[in-house]
Amino acid sequence: MIDGVIRLQFDRPLDPNLQRLAVQLEPPAAVIFDVQGDELLLKPRDPLRFSTDYTLTIAPQEGLPLEQAIQLRFRTEPQFTYERDIKPLLEASCVGCHQPAGRQRTQLLDSYEAVLAYVKPGDPKSELIDPRWTRRHAT
Numbered sequence: 001m002i003d004g005v006i007r008l009q010f011d012r013p014l015d016p017n018l019q020r021l022a023v024q025l026e027p028p029a030a031v032i033f034d035v036q037g038d039e040l041l042l043k044p045r046d047p048l049r050f051s052t053d054y055t056l057t058i059a060p061q062e063g064l065p066l067e068q069a070i071q072l073r074f075r076t077e078p079q080f081t082y083e084r085d086i087k088p089l090l091e092a093s094c095v096g097c098h099q100p101a102g103r104q105r106t107q108l109l110d111s112y113e114a115v116l117a118y119v120k121p122g123d124p125k126s127e128l129i130d131p132r133w134t135r136r137h138a139t
Contacts, residue, residue, distance in 0.1 A: 002050060002076045006042040008058075013038050015063035022059035027052065040064075050079040082112050090115070 014035045021033045023042065030045040040058075048054065053075050060066040080086065090109050096102060098109035108114040109128075118128035 003047040004043075006056065008040040008042070008070075010038045010040065010065060012065060014040060014065070018063040020061075021064070022061050024057045026055045026057075029054075048076050050076055052076050082115070086115070087112075 014037070016035050018033075018035050021031075021040075023031050023033065025031055025044065027049075029048060031042050032045060033043070034041045042056070053073065056070075056072045056074070058064070058066065058070045060068060090098075094109045097104040098107055098114075099105065100108070100110070107118075109118075115128065119126040
């Protein structure tokens with residue numbers, strides 16, 4: 001799950017006494033807020049889900065200088081990423097052989113593009129994840 005703060009900056013200071021905020025997050029998530037100068041800080045009460053499209057809507061209201069509602073769409077980060085999670089594992093265990101100069105040069109695993117020949121993102125039945133390969137190699 002993702003735990004963070006959404007920061008919205010306005011072109012003028014906000015009312016520091018703002019007590020209520022007409023805000024909606026879809027898929028539904030309760031949000032708490034704080035005002036710091038010209039910034040509105042929004043924090044979901046519970047962590048948001050990975051790889052999820054959200055829509056944040058803030059309605060015009062007293063103490064908030066909006067002529068019309070703000071609607072922001074964003075997608076949360078994936079739980080795992082190639083650069084952060086997969087690439088270091090492949091470099092430590094696979095790329096020594098699965099590279100142009102390695103013993104397995106016909107089955108490259110030295111780049112994201114090369115890995116996509118064996119893995120369909122989100123498919124647990126992808127060839128590279130198949131137990132027949134992991135049994136043949138050191139874990």
